[in-house]
Amino acid sequence: MTATLNGQPSQIQKESDVTEVAERLAASGVKYAAISFVDMHGKPKSKMVPLNHLDQASRGSEMFTGAALDGVPQDVNDDEVAPHPDLDAAIIAPFNREIAWFPGDLWIGETPFEACSRQILKRVTADAATLGYTFNLGIETEFFLLTDDRTGSPAPASPDDVLDKPCYDLRGMLHNYPVVDEIVSAMNELGWDVYSFDHEDGNGQFETDFTYTDAVSMSDRLVFFRLMVGEIARKHGLFASWMPKPFADRTGSGAHYNMSLADGAGANLFADTDDPRGCGLSTLGYHFIAGVLRHASAICAVIAPTVNSYKRLVKQGSMSGLTWAPIFACYGDNNRTNMLRIPRGGGRVECRAADSASNPYLGAALVLAAGLEGIREGLDPGDPNRDNLYNLSETDLLARDIGWLPRSLGEAIEALDADPLARSVFGDAMFDSYVAEKRAEWDCFAAHVSSWETDRYLRFW
Template sequence: MPELPKTPSEALEFLKKNNIKWVDLQFTDLPGRLQHITIPASEFTEESFKTGFGKLDGSSIKGFTTIYESDMVLRPVASTMALIPWTPGVARVITEVHWGGGRGRFERDPRNIAETAEKHQENEGYVSFFGPELEFFIFDKVELDAALPQSGTGYKVYAREAPWSKNGSFIIRYKEGYYPAPPVDQVMDIRLEAINTLVDYFGFYIEATHHEVATAGQGEIDFRFSTMVDTADKVQTLKYVLKNVAAKHGMVATFMPKPIYGDNGTGMHTHFSLWTKDGKKNLMYDPNDEYAELSQIGRYIVGGLLEHGRALSAIVSPTTNSYRRLIPGFEAPVYLVWSKSNRSAAIRIPAYYKGMEKAKRLEYRPPDPSSNPYLGFAAMLMAALDGIKKKTDPGDPIDENIYHMSEEKKKQLKIKELPRSLDEALDELESDNEFLKPVFNSSILSAYIDLKREEARVLQQYPHPMEIYYYLDV
């Protein structure tokens, strides 16, 4: 693992020691995409870590500011400084976004929301840990025809191990991608190069990587859990690294939730635990609980996530494509229930080990990696804390496959479903957001909802290619 800097002085020494000429200032926009500007390393001083760099036109960034208040400052976070191995002489650093003119922190900076959430939980006496499982696809090529949408749109995916591939000697049939060994797994080398880069240059502790259930190069990378802001930084870094490693090999890595028909989509199942502020006691663990060693506080946390699950969807499943993943039969959570080891439930209490306090957690399965991790993790935490505050009863666990349950039985058990579209999820967020307000300011909530409404509206205007197939003869 590399010696990464922690303080401004160590970051300056790091730049000097590695002969860095240029530094990428990176930040995340409101939808969750990583943005950057590159500046000379010679501009970095101890003072610049306090004052930042006045380099950003906020009016050009989605969800940020208007043209008449566009001057913004990027303030580097020294502990995120790292080398970019595929571009010699260049380092990157994640930045906080501040208003220009000394007006303080920018309210719509997603990282600011996660930082505010961490302060809020500390004031409440807690610390939380997040462990996301990032899934993705690695394609050989994607051809997109959308230049003149009036004349028709379409896309074609090329993937060496897919059933439709004409080049591969080995294929992976639909839903049989978990876990074939090479040479059937034909993208292992890309995943390995990505995780080696994350370990050697960015200080990650990787727990596992493997092929996922779907064909066409679906994979997963799991890294060691951490605190909220650090985990969100790592999500952005992992996506950045994997996309660049794939591009280096002439391939395309995508975190789009549902890029292909007829097989599993891409999720970001997120493991969550809540501890006392000193980190000495897992508040979700009760060795005397016979069902899942889950404490009463743990049950309240589950209750809060289920109670606000439909509103959370707008943040953790934030694209129109997310709702093509959230359908029965593809290992995607559709039902707002909880269970031990049941992967058809929205919340699973992992039961790999017994009697291990440090391992007790829940797995929230609705999120996908198109979400903004700073907003998604903060929203999850606030739902959990609201559950504790209101002592929300999660109801009885459901230990059977809900996909195979009759509609009558689901009604008897009062099982709620996740929204079926982005618009429906945004409706829920507009009517259920009080639990977010200690951390999510009204400015970011309003901007986020407006941005996503417009996204849904625009995409709603385009005829789907399969509508031509089904309806051309009406």
């Protein structure tokens, strides 16, 4: 396998040749390697090692106490986990070129750690490979650039970013050009091929779109992207928020999954120009959709993983109109009111329920496993929905057999807990840990007395 550096082919021919990796990085000015993995929430954790210690770190010398982290299910008396860096995936950090970031897989001694998020996804992609499929994934990155310097509370980075309908606003983009340009330039430096970026539908909200790749690499990129955008924003006196719905009166941030399967030669197996349903999707793609819809409620607990996520998955609430977010478990053509959308031209399926706070490894693993189940069983999702589903009555929805997505994290977690596919994908340790952590998060929220309650009830009677 030819190794890569910042997404570009290198001259390193063997993944195991740590010396060449270290020498190449040193020649680029790198001093330290950040050996990284993610916790349950998709947040990167790391130890930094000088480059001359990369060899021992590549063999798992840097150990972590899992009990200190969310979703690394261990007791304090358990042997420690150690990330083994993926030497083919090194990224020189554009915000600090003395650091190279390595995504890693957790091991315990000589054994892969079953509850490692990245290895969970690799297990499912390996399952897909046995069927002859590569799972390709593109993730749309939406985020807020905010400051608290002016008001003492979060506000859009630009003080004149105040339009009621700021979506695609060129002035709003130009007034944030220095920080957005630095983000996009960094992405292109890494070889990610940004093909568009814009001011999104919330004040202070932006989106970047870049070329898809295999699911593991795309998940690595999203984890690093969130880190990188935060560091670049900090240089500009700002902070980046990945909270799905930071403002009640504005649109939230999705992280739409654009999915397809390819064969060994790289041909898109979801594309079909002769699709009788008129969506440009193959029979294989429809089977995949049906599998995802079968497990939609459980999937939501992973791709919309916070209490706040379900403030985004609502019909109304944004000052600019509708929320642009799905609320029903269904699919359609180029119709954004469906959970699963087949964009114009076909050949891919977009999952619109995923948000910016999700752990991409776990989300991609569960969606792929559900899609593969649909393929194995030859499931049919029925005809695509082309209407504005927000306007349908409950009677219409019932007649079309369209169900609601979960309306709270609590509801989603109960669906996840009841779904045997999720346990088989995550393994017992990660599944039990995830359900317990998220159930506790929901219970904590349910017990919290909010300002809305005191405003409404304190002097009500």
